[in-house]
Amino acid sequence: MTQNTDTAAALGAPLRVEDLRVSFPGARGGELTALAGLGFELAQGQALGLVGESGSGKSAAALALLGLHRGTAARVDGRVLVRPRAAGAEVVDVNTADERALRSVRGRELAMIFQEPLTSLDPYRRVGDQIAAVRRMHFGESRKEAAQRAAEALEKVGIDAAGKYRAFPHEFSGGMRQRALIAMALVLEPRVLVADEPTTALDVTVQAQILDLLTELRRETGMSLILISHDLAVVGGTVDEVIVLKSGEQVERGPVRKVLTEPQHTYTQALLAAIPRLDAQLPEPKPADDAKPPLMRVRGLEVTFPAKRGAALTRAVAGVDLELREGESLGIVGESGSGKTTLGRSLVRLQQPTAGTIEFDGRPLGSWRGRELRRHRRDLQLIFQDPASSLNPRRGIGDSIAEPLRVQGEKDDARLEASVCGMLERVGLDPKLYHRYPHQLSGGQRQRAAIARALILRPRLVVCDEPVSALDVTTQAQVVALLRELRAEFELTLVFIAHDLAVVRQVSDRIAVMNAGRVVEILPAADLADAQDPYTRTLLAAVPELPHV
DSSP, rough: BBBOOOHHHHSSSSEEEOOOEEEEGGGGGGGEEEEEEEEEEEEOOOOOOOOOOOOOSSHHHOOOOTTTTTTTOEEEEEEEEOOOTTTTOOETTTTTHHHHHHHHHBBTTEEEOOOHHHHHTTTTTTTHHHHHHHHHHHHHHOOHHHHHHHHHHHHHTTHHHHTTTOOOGGSSOOOHHHHHHHHHHHOOOOOOOEEEEETTOOOOOHHHHHHHHHHHHHHHHHHHEEEEEEEEHHHHOOOOOEEEEEEEEEEEEHHHHHHHHOOOOOOHHHHHHOOTTTOOOOOOOOOOOSSSSSSSEEEEEEEEEOTTTTTTOEEEEEEEEEOOOOTTTTEEEEESSHHHHHHHHHHHSSSSEEEEEEEETTTEEOOHHHHHHHHTTTEEEEESSHHHSOOOSSSSHHHHHHHHEEEEEOOHHHHHHHHHHHHHHHOOGGGGGOOOGGGGGGGHHHHHHHHOOOOOOOOSEEEEEEEESSSSHHHHHHHHHHHHHHHHHHHHHEEEEEEEEHHHHHOOOOOEEETTTEEEEEEEGHHHHHHOOOHHHHHHHHHOOOOOO
């Protein structure tokens, strides 16, 4: 459970990791190595970044730091030494400590913010009560005392406790849920906070707020921070030192500024090169044929949702006017809740507008009925944000990709399989994956399968709803490059929805910026830096800065 006196005396830092290894059972009795020998010492108040692609071992390391692999098939070797704050307390090795010793350091000494707050919070309990329960469990406080501490923690992370203490997780935005998880960790006043991808899939302004909050809390409380991310630009302004992981191995380590500006390993260089930049050179846009009528024309589009509990109607889209030329790529950007997804779903008739008109190829979308609607479905396709939830988990991806062809009347199994295998190859997937299930694919492979399903009918217009927001930067760059290639090959008209201006700029000819359901500005992608609207300027300012290498 504890280390000897010499080790305890030598451990002046709150946390030291020595040769940490994590492996999982593999096929035929072998082992799959997730982490191969990680070591570092974290000083009081220091911030360390762990960076790498999906599968690099980041999350395996985070779970091992708190002993969360216990009870699983994982094998953990090495030492995770924690020095409790109490005077004279013995050093605890998380990997060998008994449950009582482990409970004494979890939360109080080491706390963790998990990647997905919606699955980390109990959907049936009020947020404030969940935070108070953590305080009562560790400090034995009364309900009143714990509630007061929970309210203070919510206020500290920028949430109005008076109005939100009794709210449920689903009543919080994504950014607020992430702040609530931070409050739950901070209510225990930990010495070390482990943040596992805390900003993944958040819009750039909320991401900036979360990172600023972590920096401020670290300065105010003196806690140490381990920030885990796939994006070097995200950790760049938050941590002091960074460790780059590849396939479970540490390939580079050093002060964050030096690693960002003078990367030594080719893998680190590749990670930096994959990060989208606002100042990157763009290809010349395809000249618009002004004599040809628009493929799609949107006029005065409004979408409202019913009121809840006597509140006013929710106006998700409020009077949008747009035109799309054949072969054009239009980016739509804005924060969460700005109306981007609702607008995109309306363009492919998956959302019924409350007011206004949408014309496709000169005809109102609302006029299509029955067989005509089914026929026109070929022309309008949507790539969903989360392929894991949009692909049927009980069917092989080949069957899922073939389904649109079946709906359109194709019955010949041989022709179906040939078409699907051809499309799999075109999106960079091995046709041998035809019978694999979604959970057997990586995130990037699933997104490529979702793109294949959308393109199998050779549509004229494809709406891409946040297709790369949850992918690591190298996979994101691959998917963006793929979409650009497919757009040229299939002469697609694209609507690319995202919250990251740097990503949208790579794909789009023009960019429409949405705020509170309205389009506040439309401008050429190449002129994004010259945006005039204050809201667009705010989005630009929130993009993490990356120095030139």
